Amino acid sequence: MKSSRILRRAVLPAVAAVVLSALTACGGVGASSDDSGPYRILDVGPQTGFSGANGKALDAGLRAAVDDLNRGGGLNGRQVEVVTKDDQTDPTKAVTLLREELSGRDQPDLVVTGVSSNESLAMAPLLTREKIIGMSNISSPKLDDREQFPYFFSTAIQQRDLMAAAARFLGTQGGPKRVALVVQDDALRQAVEPVFTEQMAVAGHTTSVHPFAPDSLDIAPAFEAAKAAGADWIYVDAVGAAVPRVFEGRLKAGAETIPAIGGSGIGTTAFTDNSTPAQRAGFHPALYPLTAYIAPEKRSPELTTLFERVGGNSGPLPMPISIYAYGWDTVRIWAAGVRQAGSADAEAVTKALENLRVSKQEGGWLMWSRLYGPNTHFPQPGPDDVIFKQVTGRQDTMFVTAG
Amino acid sequence: MFASIVSGMALGAVYALVAVGYNLTWLTGKAINFAQAGFAVAGMFLAVWCYGQGLSPVAVFAILVAAGGLVATVEYVVALRPLRGRGEHAELITTLGFSTIIQGVILLFVSDDALRVPFFGPEQLIDVPGGRIAPVELVLVAVAVVVGLGAHLWATRTRSGLAALAQSEDRDAALVLGIRPERISFVVFVVSGVLGSVMAPLAGPKTFAAVALVSLLAIKGFVVLALGGVGSLLGALVGGLAIGVVEAVVVRLTDAAFQNIAVFGIFIVTLLVRPRGLFGERKERYV
Numbered sequence: 094m095k096s097s098r099i100l101r102r103a104v105l106p107a108v109a110a111v112v113l114s115a116l117t118a119c120g121g122v123g124a125s126s127d128d129s130g131p132y133r134i135l136d137v138g139p140q141t142g143f144s145g146a147n148g149k150a151l152d153a154g155l156r157a158a159v160d161d162l163n164r165g166g167g168l169n170g171r172q173v174e175v176v177t178k179d180d181q182t183d184p185t186k187a188v189t190l191l192r193e194e195l196s197g198r199d200q201p202d203l204v205v206t207g208v209s210s211n212e213s214l215a216m217a218p219l220l221t222r223e224k225i226i227g228m229s230n231i232s233s234p235k236l237d238d239r240e241q242f243p244y245f246f247s248t249a250i251q252q253r254d255l256m257a258a259a260a261r262f263l264g265t266q267g268g269p270k271r272v273a274l275v276v277q278d279d280a281l282r283q284a285v286e287p288v289f290t291e292q293m294a295v296a297g298h299t300t301s302v303h304p305f306a307p308d309s310l311d312i313a314p315a316f317e318a319a320k321a322a323g324a325d326w327i328y329v330d331a332v333g334a335a336v337p338r339v340f341e342g343r344l345k346a347g348a349e350t351i352p353a354i355g356g357s358g359i360g361t362t363a364f365t366d367n368s369t370p371a372q373r374a375g376f377h378p379a380l381y382p383l384t385a386y387i388a389p390e391k392r393s394p395e396l397t398t399l400f401e402r403v404g405g406n407s408g409p410l411p412m413p414i415s416i417y418a419y420g421w422d423t424v425r426i427w428a429a430g431v432r433q434a435g436s437a438d439a440e441a442v443t444k445a446l447e448n449l450r451v452s453k454q455e456g457g458w459l460m461w462s463r464l465y466g467p468n469t470h471f472p473q474p475g476p477d478d479v480i481f482k483q484v485t486g487r488q489d490t491m492f493v494t495a496g
Numbered sequence: 497m498f499a500s501i502v503s504g505m506a507l508g509a510v511y512a513l514v515a516v517g518y519n520l521t522w523l524t525g526k527a528i529n530f531a532q533a534g535f536a537v538a539g540m541f542l543a544v545w546c547y548g549q550g551l552s553p554v555a556v557f558a559i560l561v562a563a564g565g566l567v568a569t570v571e572y573v574v575a576l577r578p579l580r581g582r583g584e585h586a587e588l589i590t591t592l593g594f595s596t597i598i599q600g601v602i603l604l605f606v607s608d609d610a611l612r613v614p615f616f617g618p619e620q621l622i623d624v625p626g627g628r629i630a631p632v633e634l635v636l637v638a639v640a641v642v643v644g645l646g647a648h649l650w651a652t653r654t655r656s657g658l659a660a661l662a663q664s665e666d667r668d669a670a671l672v673l674g675i676r677p678e679r680i681s682f683v684v685f686v687v688s689g690v691l692g693s694v695m696a697p698l699a700g701p702k703t704f705a706a707v708a709l710v711s712l713l714a715i716k717g718f719v720v721l722a723l724g725g726v727g728s729l730l731g732a733l734v735g736g737l738a739i740g741v742v743e744a745v746v747v748r749l750t751d752a753a754f755q756n757i758a759v760f761g762i763f764i765v766t767l768l769v770r771p772r773g774l775f776g777e778r779k780e781r782y783v
Binding site for chain 1: 503507612629
């Protein structure tokens with residue numbers, strides 16, 4: 094009897110203390126990373142398969158920025174680390190990988206949610222629930238719902254802003270136009286068509302829509318239909334394997350005589366590598382900051398560093414530097430938010446990002462000058478940030494414009 | 497419309513060549529090689545690489561023959577031979593698995609989503625009513641016709657072809673007549689693999705080299721097989737060209753969304769109304 098009392102009074106509390114301390118050390122589900130270890134960035138995106146080259150470039154940009162931060166003493170005195178998970182652009186796989194990471198000991202402070210709207214839309218609800226900042230370079234307005242996804246931020250401008258710029262550009266080409274949309278019939282069409290119809294109508298243009306199946310091997314019929322609709326201009330957008338087929342289809346349909354605008358899906362790929370000058374005749378891709386050529390002497394120190402870190406000085410890069418820059422900007426913008434907030438807490442960082450007090454130059458990001466506010470978690474393009482110009486090829490991965 | 501039809505026939509020719517490959521292995525070994533499209537797509541990437549090294553078209557074709565033959569031999573030894581005589585059609589799974597391996601291997605080396613495969617012949621587009629056609633499209637259709645008809649004539653008019661069919665129909669009887677079934681199955685399997693890889697320099701300029709093509713061509717090839725009739729080499733040719741034209745006309749006249757609906761609609765109707773396909777033979781069984 095006496096011995097059992099001793100057991101209860103002395104041993105059990107000790108065991109409980111050991112178990113408790115072990116549980117604390119393990120973190121357990123939902124625990125956040127400790128305050129002395131490195132900040133953790135989780136990149137769930139494609140490294141192989143469709144858009145694998147895109148995802149790899151984005152990841153290389155992330156790592157370049159993190160490397161630069163760490164060499165400069167880290168963020169708030171802490172180092173930053175990147176963990177990459179390959180989701181092969183599969184939203185289901187992306188969510189599974191994210192869940193696995195969230196059930197581990199070290200919670201991410203920032204999750205980079207792939208390169209497509211589908212991946213981001215799949216992961217965003219989980220990030221809302223777990224109160225983790227999510228960032229990506231997607232342009233779907235669905236992710237600008239701050240009620241549903243309060244901690245999600247994009248580093249790319251919205252389709253609506255791009256389309257407004259396109260409609261304004263067409264207005265400078267001699268009055269209202271008949272504009273045909275040739276677009277890949279999947280999530281891209283869902284994102285593009287409504288704002289195309291809306292913004293072209295606002296600018297007084299009339300429209301027609303000619304989709305093509307994402308797995309279609311011949312896109313000429315969509316261009317033939319656009320021609321038959323009497324289009325003065327064609328707005329065309331596609332992603333992945335469809336991009337070179339778009340150029341082939343345009344020429345085969347004889348639609349190269351109709352000037353065309355290329356949307357953000359095409360404008361952010363190295364389309365000049367897989368198309369001929371004849372196929373690109375009269376083609377005006379949307380060019381963002383960094384997609385049009387910048388001579389080395391005119392590059393900012395950060396852009397020079399990015400080129401250096403991703404290997405752009407030692408050989409041709411497989412993807413446009415703008416894709417690497419999206420990764421770079423993700424880290425730089427988030428870091429600015431963390432610095433201003435004084436912590437990586439999602440709510441504090443969100444408030445900081447909505448009211449950033451540092452400029453693009455001070456923060457060291459590369460693309461957009463005007464970022465977020467309480468009403469939008471997408472960057473706001475300035476009047477000269479989106480231009481439409483014909484290109485002749487690429488130099489240092491950036492498009493060389495004609496004339 | 498004429499341009500769309502020719503374009504559709506060229507795509508159909510690609511499907512037909514895949515389906516001819518399916519039929520060859522089925523006729524001689526009662527196994528459909530679902531990795532057939534994988535051979536074609538791997539061949540496209542290999543062709544792009546070879547052209548990038550400055551190799552001549554003749555050298556590229558020679559490399560593709562060797563590579564296709566080698567990989568087909570490996571597939572036969574690993575995925576088919578161990579299953580011979582078990583009669584459970586497990587090769588459907590193993591060849592599909594081999595196709596997945598081919599895709600995985602391609603992904604190890606490929607960094608781009610789609611690559612342009614240069615055509616070794618003239619690339620200047622030809623103006624026709626309703627648009628333009630590429631010379632490679634005409635070549636593709638011609639090659640599909642030659643291969644489809646050639647394979648049909650081989651299987652029905654030559655001693656080796658008839659021997660191949662005979663061993664497939666009744667293995668024991670063929671053995672008695674001195675035919676070596678295992679050898680015939682192996683040789684034809686390798687030939688179909690070579691066919692898959694050497695079609696790459698012709699199909700690639702039309703389709704571009706893209707990993708996703710493996711699944712797409714495998715499925716379309718199977719639809720063509722069902723439409724033309726399993727075991728009918730002539731059916732594969734006609735079915736392929738027909739499916740290609742249907743796709744092109746449907747897309748031209750309606751919405752992109754109807755392209756696959758039309759093709760799979762034909763597939764389902766064929767299975768319901770004429771399960772043996774357009775050219776398939778009725779099999780009688782005595783019970």
